[in-house]
Amino acid sequence: MMGPLLISLYVFVLAGFLGFELITKVPPTLHTPLMSGANAMSGITIVGALTLVTVASPSVSVLLGVAALILATINVVGGFLVTDRMLATFGSRK
Amino acid sequence: MIDPDVTAFLALGSIALFVVGLKRLSKVRTARSGNALMAAGMLLAVIITLVEIGLVDYRWIIGGLVIGGAIGVAIVLRAQATQMPEIVARFNGFGGASSALVALSLFWMEVVEPTGGGTAAATLGSTSAVTLVVSVLIGASTLSGSILAELKLRGTISGTPRVPLRAVVMGLLLVAGLLLGGVAVFVVDDPALAALFVIGLLVASLVVGVVLVLPIGGADMPVVISLLNSLSGLAAAAAGFALVNQLLIIAGTVVGAAGLILTQIMCVAMNRSLVNVLVGGFTGAATEHGEYGNVVSTDPESAAMVLEVAQSVIIVPGYGLAAARAQTAAHDLARALIDRGVQVRFAIHPVAGRMPGHMNVVLAEAEVPYELLVEMDEINPDFAQTDVAIVVGANDVVNPAANDTPGSPIAGMPILEVGNARRVFVIKRSLSPGYAGIKNDLFERDHTVMLYGDAKEVLGSLTTELAELP
Numbered sequence: 318m319m320g321p322l323l324i325s326l327y328v329f330v331l332a333g334f335l336g337f338e339l340i341t342k343v344p345p346t347l348h349t350p351l352m353s354g355a356n357a358m359s360g361i362t363i364v365g366a367l368t369l370v371t372v373a374s375p376s377v378s379v380l381l382g383v384a385a386l387i388l389a390t391i392n393v394v395g396g397f398l399v400t401d402r403m404l405a406t407f408g409s410r411k
Numbered sequence: 412m413i414d415p416d417v418t419a420f421l422a423l424g425s426i427a428l429f430v431v432g433l434k435r436l437s438k439v440r441t442a443r444s445g446n447a448l449m450a451a452g453m454l455l456a457v458i459i460t461l462v463e464i465g466l467v468d469y470r471w472i473i474g475g476l477v478i479g480g481a482i483g484v485a486i487v488l489r490a491q492a493t494q495m496p497e498i499v500a501r502f503n504g505f506g507g508a509s510s511a512l513v514a515l516s517l518f519w520m521e522v523v524e525p526t527g528g529g530t531a532a533a534t535l536g537s538t539s540a541v542t543l544v545v546s547v548l549i550g551a552s553t554l555s556g557s558i559l560a561e562l563k564l565r566g567t568i569s570g571t572p573r574v575p576l577r578a579v580v581m582g583l584l585l586v587a588g589l590l591l592g593g594v595a596v597f598v599v600d601d602p603a604l605a606a607l608f609v610i611g612l613l614v615a616s617l618v619v620g621v622v623l624v625l626p627i628g629g630a631d632m633p634v635v636i637s638l639l640n641s642l643s644g645l646a647a648a649a650a651g652f653a654l655v656n657q658l659l660i661i662a663g664t665v666v667g668a669a670g671l672i673l674t675q676i677m678c679v680a681m682n683r684s685l686v687n688v689l690v691g692g693f694t695g696a697a698t699e700h701g702e703y704g705n706v707v708s709t710d711p712e713s714a715a716m717v718l719e720v721a722q723s724v725i726i727v728p729g730y731g732l733a734a735a736r737a738q739t740a741a742h743d744l745a746r747a748l749i750d751r752g753v754q755v756r757f758a759i760h761p762v763a764g765r766m767p768g769h770m771n772v773v774l775a776e777a778e779v780p781y782e783l784l785v786e787m788d789e790i791n792p793d794f795a796q797t798d799v800a801i802v803v804g805a806n807d808v809v810n811p812a813a814n815d816t817p818g819s820p821i822a823g824m825p826i827l828e829v830g831n832a833r834r835v836f837v838i839k840r841s842l843s844p845g846y847a848g849i850k851n852d853l854f855e856r857d858h859t860v861m862l863y864g865d866a867k868e869v870l871g872s873l874t875t876e877l878a879e880l881p
Binding site: 321322324325328329332333334335336337339340341342343344345346347348349350351352353354355356357358359360361362363364365366367368369370371372373376377378379381382383384385386387388389390391392393394395396397398399400401402403404405406 | 429430432433434436437438439442443445446447449450453456457460461463464467468470471472474475476478479480482483484486487490492495496498499502503505506508509510512513515516517518519520523524538636637640643644646647648650651652654655656657658659660661662663664665666667668669670671672673676677759761766768769771772775776778784786
């Protein structure tokens with residue numbers, strides 16, 4: 318049975334390979350939207366931030382967590398929207 | 412309370428949406444749906460997490476989501492098509508900052524605020540302790556690097572200031588940051604002192620980002636933003652290790668790897684190695700600017716008369732077109748020519764503009780039909796059979812020095828072979844060099860004619876003059 322650290326390490330390495338394989342052939346047209354979409358995905362820290370702001374008291378840790386939550390949400394919401402805006406302009410006429 | 416195994420199982424759905432979405436995002440036909448799938452995956456991840464944390468005080472959560480969402484929407488609504496690269500850089504900085512803040516919040520929560528004492532390694536376990544330091548280091552340097560990249564793209568900061576002994580400075584800063592972080596999590600068991608060390612780590616990390624981006628010139632900014640994008644993914648993955656959250660690790664690592672590949676693709680497009688880019692700017696031969704002689708210029712009226720008798724025209728857009736917001740004017744001219752039976756196409760260089768694919772985004776916003784946009788490899792052989800090539804605000808990507816001059820800083824970079832066309836019109840504000848800072852012999856050639864002025868105005872008057880011809 319693997320310990321949690323080893324499982325995380327397996328997950329990390331396999332996810333790395335997955336990322337490399339996913340993005341091998343991309344038409345240059347899509348480089349900017351792809352970068353933008355992947356960037357929105359890196360806002361996944363929103364999940365981490367959510368777990369840190371579950372108490373009402375405004376301690377330093379909670380305030381740092383709230384700042385993390387706000388910035389991650391901007392990254393996620395703005396990132397996917399801006400990607401969609403780019404793609405909307407050339408997605409409609411193929 | 413929901414069984415954690417159930418939420419962990421549901422998180423697989425989120426991961427599947429991310430992977431399928433990213434895959435679809437890399438194909439033109441499916442790109443938009445891919446982005447939507449990824450957004451759905453993110454929404455699912457948030458919902459799963461909210462279910463997982465159960466009944467808690469929701470005030471901060473709701474406040475953070477509402478404020479962040481509103482700011483994100485506002486930034487996108489206010490952005491112009493030409494500002495896309497800056498916007499991506501900014502969001503990227505926020506992503507990195509968020510990961511660093513998550514790590515800091517965790518540190519404060521588990522180490523600084525409890526009264527029990529003990530090092531972070533003892534409280535959180537050494538894996539979380541180490542990855543927490545890594546998350547702060549990468550996240551904070553991504554933030555400062557992205558801010559600097561955005562300022563450089565806007566032109567607020569220009570030039571490529573040299574940092575003396577940059578590699579050494581960077582190395583020392585990294586070692587200092589890791590040492591401060593290591594001491595903070597492994598050695599110090601006084602909370603206040605540990606906090607101080609972590610703040611030291613934060614400051615060192617912020618400086619690393621600045622030193623990394625400062626000497627890199629504008630032409631390389633796409634590569635830098637892509638690299639920073641990759642780093643913000645890795646920062647999220649590190650935060651995932653610190654929080655023992657597989658979803659964070661997977662999504663962060665996929666972005667990290669994908670960003671690295673994209674960075675590599677861009678370097679290949681410019682025929683430069685990543686190391687070369689990171690060392691900074693176009694160095695060496697870049698200093699020989701050279702004077703121009705024998706440059707011929709004309710006015711839109713005469714140029715329109717040439718266009719009138721042309722049978723095929725290729726428009727070559729560059730950053731100047733985006734900066735002058737001339738995409739609609741370019742499309743109008745293309746339409747006017749097409750109405751006269753001229754074959755018109757747009758030649759897209761992969762790194763024209765400030766980001767790969769930048770020209771596609773800009774032209775698509777002006778509703779230029781997708782099939783009129785032709786990529787470099789495909790259109791290069793056609794220049795020889797083309798009557799007129801109209802270069803709009805492009806410079807380095809059409810500079811024949813890349814093929815002819817072995818010592819040139821852009822030697823070997825694939826270019827659009829504009830010089831093979833029968834006539835070349837260059838719409839440009841002046842003869843000032845492009846980002847590589849070198850002279851362009853194309854402008855001196857016999858069949859090249861300059862049309863000085865703002866791209867939007869010149870294209871507009873070409874269309875007007877064309878309409879006045881019988």
